Amino acid sequence: MKKVVTRFAPSPTGTLHIGGVRTALFNYVYAKQNDGLFLVRIEDTDRERSTKEFEKNILDNLTSIGLIPDKKPINQSERNEIYIKAAEKIIESGHAYWCDCSPDELDQMRKEQIAAGKKPMYDGRSRYLGLDRNEKTVLRLATPEEGDIVVKDLIRGEIAFKNSELDDLILLRSDGTPTYHLCNVVDDFEQGVTTVIRGEDHISNTPRQIHIQNALGYPQLEYAHLPLVLGTDKKRLSKRHAATNLEEYRSQGYLDSAIINTLARLGWSKGDNEVFYLNDLIKDFNIKEVQKAGAIFDLTKLEWVNSQHLSNLSIDEFKQHLEPFLSKIDIDIENHSNVNLLINSMRSSENTLEGIAKSLIPYYKDELDYDTKAISKFCSDNSTILDDIKDLLLNIDNWTEDNLDDALKSYQTEKNLPVPKVNQPIRIALTGSTKSPSLGLTLSIFGKELSIKRIDDLITHLNQ
Numbered sequence: 333m334k335k336v337v338t339r340f341a342p343s344p345t346g347t348l349h350i351g352g353v354r355t356a357l358f359n360y361v362y363a364k365q366n367d368g369l370f371l372v373r374i375e376d377t378d379r380e381r382s383t384k385e386f387e388k389n390i391l392d393n394l395t396s397i398g399l400i401p402d403k404k405p406i407n408q409s410e411r412n413e414i415y416i417k418a419a420e421k422i423i424e425s426g427h428a429y430w431c432d433c434s435p436d437e438l439d440q441m442r443k444e445q446i447a448a449g450k451k452p453m454y455d456g457r458s459r460y461l462g463l464d465r466n467e468k469t470v471l472r473l474a475t476p477e478e479g480d481i482v483v484k485d486l487i488r489g490e491i492a493f494k495n496s497e498l499d500d501l502i503l504l505r506s507d508g509t510p511t512y513h514l515c516n517v518v519d520d521f522e523q524g525v526t527t528v529i530r531g532e533d534h535i536s537n538t539p540r541q542i543h544i545q546n547a548l549g550y551p552q553l554e555y556a557h558l559p560l561v562l563g564t565d566k567k568r569l570s571k572r573h574a575a576t577n578l579e580e581y582r583s584q585g586y587l588d589s590a591i592i593n594t595l596a597r598l599g600w601s602k603g604d605n606e607v608f609y610l611n612d613l614i615k616d617f618n619i620k621e622v623q624k625a626g627a628i629f630d631l632t633k634l635e636w637v638n639s640q641h642l643s644n645l646s647i648d649e650f651k652q653h654l655e656p657f658l659s660k661i662d663i664d665i666e667n668h669s670n671v672n673l674l675i676n677s678m679r680s681s682e683n684t685l686e687g688i689a690k691s692l693i694p695y696y697k698d699e700l701d702y703d704t705k706a707i708s709k710f711c712s713d714n715s716t717i718l719d720d721i722k723d724l725l726l727n728i729d730n731w732t733e734d735n736l737d738d739a740l741k742s743y744q745t746e747k748n749l750p751v752p753k754v755n756q757p758i759r760i761a762l763t764g765s766t767k768s769p770s771l772g773l774t775l776s777i778f779g780k781e782l783s784i785k786r787i788d789d790l791i792t793h794l795n796q
Contacts, residue, residue, distance in 0.1 A: 336368030337526045340394075340401075341516070343375045344387035347577040350629070351531065351561040351569060352390075353397065354595040357613075358558060358622075359529045360399045361596075364614045371523055372405040377515060379409070393578050397588045398610060406523070408515050415510035418518045418548060419471060419503050427547035428503060430469040431458035453499035471504035473543060481539045486527075486556040487622045493539040501540055513537065517544040520553060527554040529619070556619050559599045562626040569629050581634075585657055585685025590638040598627035607640045635683035642679060642688075647672055650679055657689035663696045674777050677769040691767065695777065700764035700786070702793065710756040710766070711794055717749070718757055718794075722787045731780045737772030761790035 338359040342352055356372075363370040372394065376382040391405060422428040433441075433454075442452040459474060476495045483491040503514045516537075520528065528538075535557050545552060561569045569576060581591055589609055596613050597606075600622045608616075642650065654675070655665050668674055674695055681691040694700055711718075724739055744754045758775070759768045762783060768774040775783050 334526055335524075336363055336366035337371060337524045338363045338368065338529055339371040339373050339520070339523060339525050340399075341373040341375050341519075341530075342390050343378060343381075344383060344390060345378060345381040346386055347579055348390045348393045349576055350578060350581070350591075350595070351576075353393075353399075353578050353591070354561060354598055355530060355558060356394060356399050357592060357595055358556075358617075358619070359527075361610075361613050361617050362527060362529060362556075362619055363402075365617060368526075369402040369524075370399070371403055371525070372401040373519055373523065374405055374407045374409075375512070375515070376407055376409045377510070377512065382409070389579065393582075396582075397578065397592065406519070408519065411515075411519070412510065414522065415515050415518055416504075416508070419510065419514060422473070422503065422544070422547045423471070425547060425549075427474050428471050429459055429461075429474055429500075430463040430465050431472045431500075431502075432463055432466070432469045433458060434468075451497060453497075456500055459500065468506055470502045470506050472500040473503055473540075473547065475500050475540075475543055481542055483535075483538045483542065483555055485535075486554060486619050488557060488624055491535065491538075498539055498543070503544075513541055513544060517541050517548070517550065521545075521548070521550045525553060527556070529556045529558065532557040532560055556622070559623060559625055559627045561598055561629050564628060564630055566626060566628065583686075585653075585687065585689070586634065586638050587641045587653065587685075590634065590641040593641065594629075594634045594637050597633075598629060599623050607637065607644075639680065639683045642683075642685070647676055651675055654685050654689060657685045658692065658696075661689060661693065663689070663692065667696065669779070670777060677773055677777065681767065681769075694763040694765075700789075702760065702790075703765045706756070706760050706766045707794070710752065711760060711790070717747075717754060718761065718787055718791050720747075721754070721758060722784060722791070725775070725780065725784055725787070728780070731776060733770070733772040733776045735772075736775045737770070740771060757790070758787065761787045 340352075340356040340359050342348070360370045362368075372391070374387055374390075376387065387407075394400070419428070438454070441455060445452045445455075454472070456477075458472070463469060465471075475498050479495050480492045481495060481498075483493070485491055501513055502511050504510055519525075538555055538557075542552060563569050578591070582588070592610055592613070593608055596602075596608075596617070600617065602608060602612075602616055645653065651665055651671075658665050665671065665675070674692070678688060678692055678695075682688045720743065721740075724743055725736075728735060728739055740754060740758075744751060747754075755771050756766050758771060759766050762768065762774055762778055769777075778786070
């Protein structure tokens with residue numbers, strides 16, 4: 333049995349898109365679960381828009397997220413001679429011809445076809461003229477004019493196309509450069525690719541590429557066309573829905589494992605198991621179970637999955653992931669008297685590492701930015717309560733979470749006050765906001781001296 337070989341073939345005309353990551357992921361997983369090879373090919377024939385910076389971004393991000401190719405990536409821009417030889421082979425086989433139709437002639441042809449209610453396409457008028465090559469001619473594939481071509485798709489089953497609806501696509505431009513379809517087919521063959529897994533927007537390309545395979549005598553491949561990644565409005569994912577490139581999500585503090593988990597669920601499910609890792613995916617994924625309908629990318633789902641992956645980290649792993657985000661805001665993670673208790677208490681405060689890092693600012697820095705809405709809601713008539721709490725805390729010698737919780741509960745009961753009336757002003761004093769772990773724990777983390785100082789600071793602020 334032939335070894336399974338898949339490929340991810342991005343164009344370096346932009347940074348690595350989240351939809352591209354999913355395509356790469358499914359190619360990687362399918363190869364690994366079949367003990368095969370995962371390859372990367374840089375399709376950089378668009379010389380105007382392709383850049384080495386984008387190429388580096390794509391390759392670096394694939395590597396960092398764990399989707400490492402099994403062989404060195406190849407660049408189409410370095411393989412022109414191979415494509416020209418393939419084109420010559422097609423000419424020799426009689427499956428291609430030279431066409432000298434001008435742009436104006438082609439434009440008029442399409443206008444007439446549209447006016448007649450026909451599909452606009454090249455009508456093959458140069459096919460039987462026997463033209464020689466010159467500076468104005470392009471090389472076209474002589475597509476069979478009758479019959480059907482059937483694509484066997486691992487996700488969608490058999491898809492039939494009428495040859496009469498496929499025009500004679502261009503293989504070589506007038507300047508001699510090869511087109512996308514020719515390069516794609518030749519490279520798949522040269523790289524030993526057996527299985528093409530890509531987005532459904534390529535379905536219409538597949539019969540055209542099979543015809544080129546046939547003209548070259550290449551074997552047909554396996555195909556699987558993934559559903560498109562859509563926003564919550566069921567339109568193709570764009571920046572109006574959420575960030576669209578991988579780098580943005582990683583810079584916000586989403587774990588690679590959480591991104592992979594979320595992307596794998598776009599079009600495929602693992603029963604009731606919502607949280608899993610790459611090794612689980614390799615074990616359980618089935619390409620034939622991928623849905624045909626568009627896959628909805630929901631940012632809130634990613635946030636939830638990320639929070640689960642964060643909670644599964646050991647404290648040392650969590651600190652290691654968090655440290656770069658704290659460094660960005662000039663915080664040394666170890667510069668706290670009870671760092672492990674603090675980090676463990678705050679690891680679920682937000683859904684991203686960036687959010688958690690920002691929530692830790694009050695625990696490391698003296699100057700607080702008070703939430704004015706919170707102050708207005710909970711502190712406008714609470715100066716007496718804060719004075720009482722300050723006196724209460726001054727008299728607590730055994731500064732433990734349990735003792736602090738008990739003392740605050742007794743005060744709340746004695747004064748017959750609702751819990752938020754007591755607890756929220758203290759949270760605001762300590763952190764500037766109403767968000768923190770349990771209050772006894774928060775006070776124990778800050779310590780007696782700093783807790784009382786911050787209550788004093790808030791009282792002063794309220795009296796100004």
